[in-house]
Amino acid sequence: MALIVQKYGGTSVGTIERIQAVAERVIATRDRGNQVVVVVSAMSGETNRLIGLANQIDKKLSTREMDVLVSTGEQVTIALLTMALHAKGADARSYTGAQIKMLTDNIHGKARIKDIECDNMQNDLAAGNIIIVAGFQGVDHDGNITTLGRGGSDTTAVAIAAALKAHECQIYTDVDGVYTTDPRVEPRARKLDRITFEEMLEMASLGSKVLQIRSVEFAGKYNVPLRVLSSFEEGEGIGTLITTEEDEMEQAVISGIAFNRDEAQLTISGVPDQPGIASQILGSITEANIEIDMIVQNVGEDGTTDFTFTVHRNDYPQAIELLENTGKKLGAKKVKGNDSIVKISIVGVGMRSHAGIASSMFAALAREGINILMISTSEIKISVVVDEKYLELGVRTLHSEFGLEQKTA
Numbered sequence: 001m002a003l004i005v006q007k008y009g010g011t012s013v014g015t016i017e018r019i020q021a022v023a024e025r026v027i028a029t030r031d032r033g034n035q036v037v038v039v040v041s042a043m044s045g046e047t048n049r050l051i052g053l054a055n056q057i058d059k060k061l062s063t064r065e066m067d068v069l070v071s072t073g074e075q076v077t078i079a080l081l082t083m084a085l086h087a088k089g090a091d092a093r094s095y096t097g098a099q100i101k102m103l104t105d106n107i108h109g110k111a112r113i114k115d116i117e118c119d120n121m122q123n124d125l126a127a128g129n130i131i132i133v134a135g136f137q138g139v140d141h142d143g144n145i146t147t148l149g150r151g152g153s154d155t156t157a158v159a160i161a162a163a164l165k166a167h168e169c170q171i172y173t174d175v176d177g178v179y180t181t182d183p184r185v186e187p188r189a190r191k192l193d194r195i196t197f198e199e200m201l202e203m204a205s206l207g208s209k210v211l212q213i214r215s216v217e218f219a220g221k222y223n224v225p226l227r228v229l230s231s232f233e234e235g236e237g238i239g240t241l242i243t244t245e246e247d248e249m250e251q252a253v254i255s256g257i258a259f260n261r262d263e264a265q266l267t268i269s270g271v272p273d274q275p276g277i278a279s280q281i282l283g284s285i286t287e288a289n290i291e292i293d294m295i296v297q298n299v300g301e302d303g304t305t306d307f308t309f310t311v312h313r314n315d316y317p318q319a320i321e322l323l324e325n326t327g328k329k330l331g332a333k334k335v336k337g338n339d340s341i342v343k344i345s346i347v348g349v350g351m352r353s354h355a356g357i358a359s360s361m362f363a364a365l366a367r368e369g370i371n372i373l374m375i376s377t378s379e380i381k382i383s384v385v386v387d388e389k390y391l392e393l394g395v396r397t398l399h400s401e402f403g404l405e406q407k408t409a
């Protein structure tokens with residue numbers, strides 16, 4: 001008997017009809033002779049609605065209470081799905097994160113999973129139950145409710161699949177797999193049958209929200225077979241398999257284009273060009289738990305240098321305030337910021353063995369008059385920061401430049 005973990009995202013459980021359809025699919029999976037653990041998200045829009053309510057009270061909220069609030073969305077859907085399963089005659093039990101002892105660290109809003117107690121789930125599975133677990137939430141060592149960051153139900157599912165040594169972790173969503181880029185931005189995007197963990201990790205970390213980055217990290221680390229599928233399609237479907245088997249993959253140089261609308265850029269200029277300056281500039285930002293993404297330091301002139309970096313847009317107001325204070329301390333000439341930028345990235349393991357990809361990318365963007373504000377590269381990706389008004393044009397231009405809509409021979 002195989003054990004399958006299935007995760008259903010917000011739109012897949014967005015209405016009672018959708019929840020009924022999920023129940024049917026879960027029962028069909030069980031009827032094929034599998035044990036099934038299901039992880040669900042909150043109904044679509046619910047997490048945002050809850051955040052909106054809190055923001056009406058105050059902008060600077062206790063992160064502990066925020067987690068108490070936003071974790072409620074998933075408690076609703078576990079109960080409703082379990083009831084739908086009961087109504088269809090299936091044995092099922094729901095669990096919150098705390099009930100399965102999804103132990104995390106205590107960083108509210110972006111907690112990391114440390115351990116999962118499997119006994120309850122294993123006993124229930126052995127007794128013939130389908131198990132329904134609330135995604136996105138956990139509990140810290142002191143019993144406080146924590147959440148895993150936006151899109152965190154993906155990570156809940158993969159972590160459970162790893163802990164229970166599941167046969168496969170299936171992420172059901174509103175698209176039928178991972179595409180060469182977000183099909184909402186480029187309708188000519190092509191579905192990939194397979195993608196490597198390495199590429200998926202880059203795509204996710206560069207902004208492709210189809211999978212939360214930590215879920216891909218987890219799946220790669222614990223070798224969990226991971227598949228993205230549509231909950232809206234009839235039948236089983238093959239979706240996209242995230243795999244380590246590179247040789248079986250289509251040999252495209254670029255496999256996908258990711259973008260991130262949630263970035264903001266900060267620049268501090270005219271600071272002393274001396275050892276330790278980078279850590280002084282970024283120190284207060286990292287102490288505030290703000291993640292820094294791209295960093296560029298210019299070559300110093302007349303003993304001073306400029307330093308530019310990007311952070312999440314939500315962190316921008318706090319980051320610019322901190323940087324202004326640092327600027328005063330260091331006697332910087334200027335501190336400025338821009339929160340209407342986006343990052344577009346091309347990703348592909350084939351880049352390792354192909355030269356000239358960067359220059360084709362820059363030339364294609366230049367032909368469309370798109371000015372590049374920052375560049376960063378790694379072995380399998382090239383990212384550029386551009387004005388947000390160029391997002392769609394930039395993505396489509398690069399999609400066609402690298403022939404992503406065509407099948408490679």
Ligand code: ADP
Pocket residue numbers: 008009010011012041151172173174175177178179180181182183184207208209210211256
């Ligand atoms: P869920 O609520 O099921 O977790 P998400 O909205 O988090 O769903 O993720 C699915 C969405 O991810 C799709 O609707 C699509 O717009 C977006 N997306 C972004 N990049 C990609 C990509 N490369 N392939 C497929 N979908 C993508």
Ligand code: ASP
Pocket residue numbers: 009010041042047048073135136149150151152153154
């Ligand atoms: N409900 C949470 C969110 O909207 C978690 C998830 O959907 O994965 O981010």
Ligand code: MG
Pocket residue numbers: 009151154209210211212
């Ligand atoms: Mg998601």
